[in-house]
């Protein structure tokens with residue numbers, strides 16, 4: 001299972017990278033804003049800086065919601081660095097854009113996925129990643145892990161190559177449960193990743 005970090009915070013990305021377990025990064029416009037990164041040029045530069053720290057894929061999300069502008073924005077993002085994955089929303093134009101990019105060799109991540117049906121469309125469109133949102137489903141009393149299991153079953157039935165990227169991770173147990181189900185990737189805040197280190201018996205043994 002790949003470990004992505006879900007942040008635009010450079011210190012957190014460097015810490016995960018230095019731990020030697022990082023396979024990539026996901027961001028979104030809210031995470032960029034949280035770090036005070038605003039304006040097109042600053043955002044593009046920030047993505048470039050992130051790509052220079054990590055070795056793996058870096059998801060950069062489009063703001064546009066119509067096909068034409070998604071393509072324009074996605075191509076601009078993809079031109080920043082060969083590690084950029086264009087992150088697209090799971091709406092009709094997002095699926096069309098994923099298909100377009102899959103035909104042109106640009107990697108995509110279909111985000112805001114909350115159902116197996118949406119994940120099936122992502123796979124049919126040739127998305128590189130599909131991002132089901134575990135925590136946000138749990139927040140409204142829908143079992144997020146169950147949705148990921150259903151997607152796993154569907155993808156395995158047909159050998160779809162789209163990778164299941166479990167997103168909206170809230171704690172360490174989400175990561176462990178995703179590993180048991182067979183999610184291909186988790187994207188998580190640094191706190192949940194380093195939280196996996198903790199066990200009182202390790203501390204006692206060390207003392």
Ligand code: E4P
Pocket residue numbers: 006026027028111131133135136167168169187
């Ligand atoms: C990742 O791609 C998503 O943007 C992110 O995991 C969403 O997490 P949240 O539900 O904590 O905002």
